[in-house]
Amino acid sequence: MMSNGKLKNAFPHVLAPLPYAENALDPVISARTIGFHYGKHHKGYVENLNKLVAGTELAELTLEKIIAATAGNVDKTAIFNNAAQAWNHAFYWSCLTSKGGGEPPAALKQKLEATFGTLDACKKALATAATTQFGSGWAWLVLDGDKLKVVKTGNADSPLTTGIKPLLTIDVWEHAYYLDYQNRRADYVTAVLDKLINWAFAAKNLG
Numbered sequence: 001m002m003s004n005g006k007l008k009n010a011f012p013h014v015l016a017p018l019p020y021a022e023n024a025l026d027p028v029i030s031a032r033t034i035g036f037h038y039g040k041h042h043k044g045y046v047e048n049l050n051k052l053v054a055g056t057e058l059a060e061l062t063l064e065k066i067i068a069a070t071a072g073n074v075d076k077t078a079i080f081n082n083a084a085q086a087w088n089h090a091f092y093w094s095c096l097t098s099k100g101g102g103e104p105p106a107a108l109k110q111k112l113e114a115t116f117g118t119l120d121a122c123k124k125a126l127a128t129a130a131t132t133q134f135g136s137g138w139a140w141l142v143l144d145g146d147k148l149k150v151v152k153t154g155n156a157d158s159p160l161t162t163g164i165k166p167l168l169t170i171d172v173w174e175h176a177y178y179l180d181y182q183n184r185r186a187d188y189v190t191a192v193l194d195k196l197i198n199w200a201f202a203a204k205n206l207g
């Protein structure tokens with residue numbers, strides 16, 4: 001939609017297509033998991049958000065602006081949760097790629113090594129955050145000012161609410177891994193870090 005010559009976001013929010021086929025990440029993450037995770041969970045967050053903001057002052061704001069406007073507001077918890085989960089999932093899909101794992105691009109690798117010592121130590125920090133997040137949530141590689149950090153958030157929470165720039169995330173809600181790994185969250189996390197994690201996407205986010 002054009003307005004005053006500038007591109008506008010489309011409202012209501014739409015579920016963006018996956019950046020790959022549902023079976024692209026198999027066998028690390030099965031097509032069945034992606035089918036439910038994207039086609040039911042992610043879709044549900046987008047649809048719920050549209051219902052919740054319809055006719056309100058939030059109806060034509062981007063996800064980022066809705067997240068900023070509702071974070072910490074107890075009267076807007078449902079809107080925050082659905083907007084943040086819509087954002088988190090769209091981001092998560094791009095953090096995975098069938099040709100993932102391996103070596104990060106040189107500039108990112110250098111920054112990771114300066115912060116964590118080695119790439120393996122960075123992966124271990126991400127795995128620890130992912131496996132120690134109690135209950136549902138997310139593990140993140142972030143840029144806080146000019147420093148790389150690993151953080152974890154619960155439920156729908158996001159580093160965006162504290163002005164920290166996400167570079168990568170791993171979804172550790174049970175729906176992300178239970179069909180493939182049952183209770184073995186650590187096996188899912190290790191497999192994602194070794195085989196799917198999209199360092200090129202993190203490097204792009206680093207700018």
Ligand code: MN
Pocket residue numbers: 037041089171173175176
């Ligand atoms: Mn999820």
